[in-house]
Amino acid sequence: MSASPTNASPKRRAPTRRLMAPAVLFLLIWMIVPLAMTLYYSLQDYNLMMPDMRGFAGFLSYELLFTDPVFWDALLNTLLLVATCLLITVVAGLALALLFNRTFVGRGIARTLAISPFFVMPVVTGLIWKYMLLDPVYGLFSWVMRSMGFEPIEWLSSYPLLSVVMMISWEWTPFALLILLTGLQSLPEDQLEAVRLDGANRWQEFRHIVLPHLGQVLYVVVMLESIFFLTSFAEIYATTSGGPGTATTNLPYYIYLGAFYQYDIGLSSAAAIGAVVLANICAIFLIRFVAGNLNAGSQR
Amino acid sequence: MAIVELKDVAKRYDSMPGKKGGEHANAVEDFNLITRDGEFVVLVGPSGCGKSTTMRMIAGLEHNTAGEIRINGQDVSAVEPRDRDIAMVFQSYALYPHMSVYHNMAFALELKKTPKDEVKKRVQEAAKILDIEHLLDRKPRALSGGQRQRVALGRALVRQPQVFLMDEPLSNLDARLRVEMRAEITRLHRRLGVTTFYVTHDQTEAMTMGQRIVVMRDGRIQQIDTPYNLYERPLNRFVAGFIGTPSMNFLQADYQGDTLRGEGFSCSLNPHQQAALGDAGQRARCWLGIRPEHLHQADTFTGSGRLEGAVEVIEPLGPVTMAQVRIGETLVTAQLAAHLEVQIGDTLALAFDPDHVHLFDIDSDRTLGLETDPAVSAQATA
Numbered sequence: 299m300s301a302s303p304t305n306a307s308p309k310r311r312a313p314t315r316r317l318m319a320p321a322v323l324f325l326l327i328w329m330i331v332p333l334a335m336t337l338y339y340s341l342q343d344y345n346l347m348m349p350d351m352r353g354f355a356g357f358l359s360y361e362l363l364f365t366d367p368v369f370w371d372a373l374l375n376t377l378l379l380v381a382t383c384l385l386i387t388v389v390a391g392l393a394l395a396l397l398f399n400r401t402f403v404g405r406g407i408a409r410t411l412a413i414s415p416f417f418v419m420p421v422v423t424g425l426i427w428k429y430m431l432l433d434p435v436y437g438l439f440s441w442v443m444r445s446m447g448f449e450p451i452e453w454l455s456s457y458p459l460l461s462v463v464m465m466i467s468w469e470w471t472p473f474a475l476l477i478l479l480t481g482l483q484s485l486p487e488d489q490l491e492a493v494r495l496d497g498a499n500r501w502q503e504f505r506h507i508v509l510p511h512l513g514q515v516l517y518v519v520v521m522l523e524s525i526f527f528l529t530s531f532a533e534i535y536a537t538t539s540g541g542p543g544t545a546t547t548n549l550p551y552y553i554y555l556g557a558f559y560q561y562d563i564g565l566s567s568a569a570a571i572g573a574v575v576l577a578n579i580c581a582i583f584l585i586r587f588v589a590g591n592l593n594a595g596s597q598r
Numbered sequence: 599m600a601i602v603e604l605k606d607v608a609k610r611y612d613s614m615p616g617k618k619g620g621e622h623a624n625a626v627e628d629f630n631l632i633t634r635d636g637e638f639v640v641l642v643g644p645s646g647c648g649k650s651t652t653m654r655m656i657a658g659l660e661h662n663t664a665g666e667i668r669i670n671g672q673d674v675s676a677v678e679p680r681d682r683d684i685a686m687v688f689q690s691y692a693l694y695p696h697m698s699v700y701h702n703m704a705f706a707l708e709l710k711k712t713p714k715d716e717v718k719k720r721v722q723e724a725a726k727i728l729d730i731e732h733l734l735d736r737k738p739r740a741l742s743g744g745q746r747q748r749v750a751l752g753r754a755l756v757r758q759p760q761v762f763l764m765d766e767p768l769s770n771l772d773a774r775l776r777v778e779m780r781a782e783i784t785r786l787h788r789r790l791g792v793t794t795f796y797v798t799h800d801q802t803e804a805m806t807m808g809q810r811i812v813v814m815r816d817g818r819i820q821q822i823d824t825p826y827n828l829y830e831r832p833l834n835r836f837v838a839g840f841i842g843t844p845s846m847n848f849l850q851a852d853y854q855g856d857t858l859r860g861e862g863f864s865c866s867l868n869p870h871q872q873a874a875l876g877d878a879g880q881r882a883r884c885w886l887g888i889r890p891e892h893l894h895q896a897d898t899f900t901g902s903g904r905l906e907g908a909v910e911v912i913e914p915l916g917p918v919t920m921a922q923v924r925i926g927e928t929l930v931t932a933q934l935a936a937h938l939e940v941q942i943g944d945t946l947a948l949a950f951d952p953d954h955v956h957l958f959d960i961d962s963d964r965t966l967g968l969e970t971d972p973a974v975s976a977q978a979t980a
C-alpha cells in the first residue's frame with residue numbers, strides 16, 4: 299500500500315501501467331468476451347433445433363424468461379440454497395474449527411477426516427448421498443431410522459431441496475473449517491489471556507476477541523462459498539435432476555435445461571445474464587454487510 | 599492492594615522433558631515469598647529461569663503443581679483468572695487490535711458493567727497520567743512502540759486492581775525510552791501504592807526499580823533482598839555475578855597464612871575474612887570475587903590487594919575506561935579513570951581494598967563468612 303502509484307514519480311508510473319497491461323488484458327478477454335457473447339446470444343432468436351431460423355429478437359427472450367414461472371422457482375431455489383448452505387457451513391465450520399483448535403488425542407487424524415469431504419468430487423458427492431446415505435431402501439439413514447423403529451424417510455422425493463442443501467453443506471463445511479481454523483491459529487494467545495484477566499467469560503472472550511479476529515477470514519469464506527453455491531450443479535444433476543417438478547431446479551440447472559433440453563440458446567443466455575446480475579447483487583449486499591460489520595466491530 | 603503469599607510453589611509443565619538427574623525438572627521450584635502490602639517486587643534472572651511462569655501462576659493463567667498461592671490470605675488455587683482482580687502487562691502488550699485505545703482501556707470496566715460516566719472518568723484519568731489523551735481514538739496499529747506500552751499500562755491502571763503483574767514490559771523499547779518508562783512506572787507505583795510484581799532479565803532495571811528483588815536461576819530462588827544488599831552481600835557466586843555491570847570478576851585463589859594468592863594476584867585478608875576461611879577448614883582453595891569498580895591503578899591507590907597482568911582490551915566509555923587484564927585463564931575487568939595511559943599488551947598493575955573482596959566456597963559457590971559478617975549481624979539485630 300505504501301508504494302501506491304500516486305507516490306511514485308511520473309517516470310516510474312508509465313512502466314507500471316505497461317507492466318500491468320498483460321494481466322488486465324488477460325482479465326478483459328477472460329471475462330468480457332464470454333459476457334459479451336452471452337449478452338449477444340440473449341438478444342438472438344436462436345434455437346439449436348432450428349439453427350437456420352436465426353435472427354435478432356430484441357428483448358423477447360427476457361420477456362419469456364420473466365414470464366416463465368419455472369425461472370422464478372429457480373431463482374427462489376437458488377437464493378434458498380445459497381442462504382441455508384452459507385448458514386450451515388459457516389456455523390458448523392466455526393464450531394468445528396473451535397473444536398479442532400483445542401488439543402486432544404488423535405486431533406491430527408480427526409482433522410484429516412473432517413476435511414476429507416472437500417476432496418470428493420461434486421458428482422461423486424451426489425452419488426454417495428443418493429445411493430449410500432439417502433436411499434430409502436439401502437441407505438444408511440433409512441437403516442438408522444428402521445433400527446430405531448421409525449419409518450424411513452424418502453429424502454430425495456419428500457425433502458428434495460433439504461437433501462441438496464445437506465449434500466452441499468457436507469461438502470463445503472470442511473472448506474469453512476479449514477480457513478477458519480487457520481484464522482483461529484493466527485490469534486495470539488496473549489490476547490486471550492489478557493481478556494481473561496480483564497474479566498471476560500468464555501462467551502465474551504469469543505464475542506469480543508475471537509470473532510473480530512476472524513472477521514476478515516469469515517468474509518473470505520462467505521464470499522467464496524456464495525460464488526460456489528450460486529453455481530452448484532453437479533450435485534443436483536447427479537441426484538434429483540432438478541426435481542421433483544422444479545423443487546431443486548436452481549439457476550444453473552435452469553440454464554442447462556434451457557440450453558440442452560429445449561436447445562433454446564437465446565433463452566438460456568438471457569437466464570445466464572440474470573444469474574450474473576443476481577451474483578452481482580449478492581456480492582454487493584455481502585460486501586456492504588460484511589464491511590459494515592467489520593467497521594462496526596472495529597469501532598467499538 | 600494486597601499481600602501476595604507464595605508458599606513452596608512449584609510448576610512442572612506436562613510437555614517438559616525431565617532433565618537428566620531430574621534435579622531441575624521443574625520450571626519453578628520451592629518458591630517462597632510474602633510481599634508487603636503495596637510492595638514493588640522485581641523478579642530477575644536469565645532467560646528461561648521461570649520468571650514468567652511464576653507470574654502466570656500468580657495470575658492464574660497456569661496452575662501451580664505444588665504449593666499454595668494466597669492473595670490477602672485467601673487461597674486462590676480455585677479462583678479463575680478473571681476473578682482474581684489482577685492486571686497484567688504483557689511483554690507483547692497484547693492490545694486488542696480491533697478496539698480503539700479508549701476501548702482497550704475501558705474494556706475490563708465495561709465487562710463489569712461499570713456505569714458509563716465512571717468508565718469515562720477513569721479512562722480519562724489514566725490517559726492523563728500516562729499522557730496518551732490525544733491517542734484515545736486511535737487503533738493500536740497506529741501507535742508507536744512506546745505509545746503501545748503506555749496504553750498497555752493504562753489498560754492495567756484503569757482497573758485499579760489488587761495486584762499488578764508486569765512481564766518484561768519494557769524489553770521491546772529502545773534504550774532511551776526504556777530508561778524513561780522505568781522512571782515512570784516507579785513514579786506510578788509510588789503514587790498508587792499497588793502491590794506489583796515486575797519481571798525483567800535486566801539487572802539494571804531490577805536494581806533501579808525494585809524495593810525487593812528476587813534473583814532466580816533454573817527455577818529456583820537464589821536470593822530475595824533489597825538492591826543494596828544484593829550488591830553488597832550476595833548469597834552466592836551466581837547472584838554476585840548477575841548483579842552489577844560489568845560483572846564481578848572471579849579468580850580461584852589459595853589461602854595461606856593471612857593472604858589469598860593466585861597466579862598474578864595476592865591480597866591480605868581482614869580478620870573477619872580470615873575467620874570465614876578458617877571455618878572452611880580443609881578448604882584452602884576458594885573463589886575470590888572483586889567488582890570492576892573496586893579495582894584501581896596501583897600507582898594511585900594504596901590497598902593491600904595486588905593484581906597484575908597484560909592488558910588485552912581497552913574500552914573508553916567517556917566518564918570511565920574499562921580495561922580487561924589477563925590473569926591466568928581469566929580476563930579481569932577493571933573500571934579505571936577516563937584518561938588511561940596504557941596500551942594494549944602493556945602490563946598493568948592494579949590494587950584493591952581487601953574489604954571489597956567477596957569469598958565463595960569453591961564447590962558450592964556459596965558466599966563464605968556471611969554468618970560472621972558484622973554488617974549482617976548488625977542488620978539482624980536491628
Ligand SMILES: Nc1ncnc2c1ncn2[C@@H]1O[C@H](COP(=O)(O)OP(=O)(O)O)[C@@H](O)[C@H]1O
Nearest residue numbers: 611613614625644645646647648649650651652
Ligand atoms: N508452555 C510451556 N510448556 C513447556 N515448557 C515451558 C512452557 N513455558 C515455559 N516453559 C519452560 O519453563 C522454563 C521457564 O520458562 P519461563 O518462565 O518462560 O522463563 P523466563 O520468563 O524466566 O524466561 C523454561 O525452561 C521454559 O522452556
Ligand SMILES: [Mg+2]
Nearest residue numbers: 649650651765
Ligand atoms: Mg519470560
